[in-house]
Amino acid sequence: MKNKFSEESIDFIKDHINDDPAEIMLQSRKFPELPMRDIVVQIASRQKAKNKLPEWFGNYELILPPKQNLEQASSEITAKFKARFVEGDSLVDLTGGTGVDTCYLSRKMGSTVYVEPSEELCAVSKHNFEVLGANIEVQNSTAEEILNHNLVQSDWIFIDPSRRDNAENRVYALEDCVPNVIVLEERLLNSAKNVLIKASPMLDIKKTLQQFSSCYKVQIVAVDNEVRELLLYLRKDNDEEADIEAWNISDKREEELFSFKYSYEESCGFDIEEPQKYLYEPNAALMKAGAYKLIASKFGIQKLHPNTHLYTSDELIESFPGKKLVIKEVLSPAKKEIKKRVKNGTANVIVRNFPMGANEIKKKIGLKDGGEEFMIFCETEAVGLRAIWCERV
Known part of the structure; x- marks a missing residue:
């Protein structure tokens, strides 16, 4: 992979940015003067x-790593989010990779070190940091080598273990990722005042907290209601219960935050009620966090069923972190009842604690997602299985 392109190559990339890379490669013999293989990788x-890293996409002086390296890389919005909570004199990114997180985290640091075992990625990142004017030192090494030789003492360590094994299969358990942060925990905590681990959103949060008594905060980060990252904040000699923060961030609308501790959730009660005027569905980050009882208590709303994570009230709760819907009618889930109401066959189907999946229901009844109306199939304590016909507030 080249770490610098000529003006002619950059112009070619710009001119063909929307073309099929495979088709371009087939035509590569027409351009013998250009490094077509590297150009196709860039395209x-x-x-x-384009959508994941808009600032980088628009800067053609930057060299982007191959597509597979970008898969685990943070998006621009999540990298900027992390930078809001990391501040100090020094930071070491022990799994530098594409350098996206390193770059945004460095903006609040006096000094930043990027560590990466791949010589190729080191060369590319060094070039990119220079283009971006980022004062970041690049070290071609592994996290284990740096920690084993006590080569780091910093305010912060950031680490994003690779979620692919040696056979390139996807993994998400921390003990299966590289480097293994469970094994490295003590060395990490001896090398920095704070450690930030980016982990898979597939992780079981409560199990992870049992693995890390040093964890003082967990952030579940959703972007536009899709959980993208799980962030673990560690510090030495922590003796406090971890704060759990469920964030739903966006560049299109206001962000949502719900924070709590699991002990509060475990000791909290809730009320059951049949569907009233309004229906609420927690956002994806809150669902992942599991504050099912606490959210009912905090907002003064009722659950439809102990195992159905939908909520209802007679008064609108504007600040609820999730979907806020007006109930039009509570129906039997029978096909004829639903087809009568949904005239054009278009309604967003949501399933909660129901014996059929959303795709199965859509196929059986003949519904397609779209529009402002919702058909929510769920179990209620009061009247059993129901389809709740709603629209956005």
């Missing part, structure tokens, strides 16, 4: 980065 990577 494919930039297509991947």
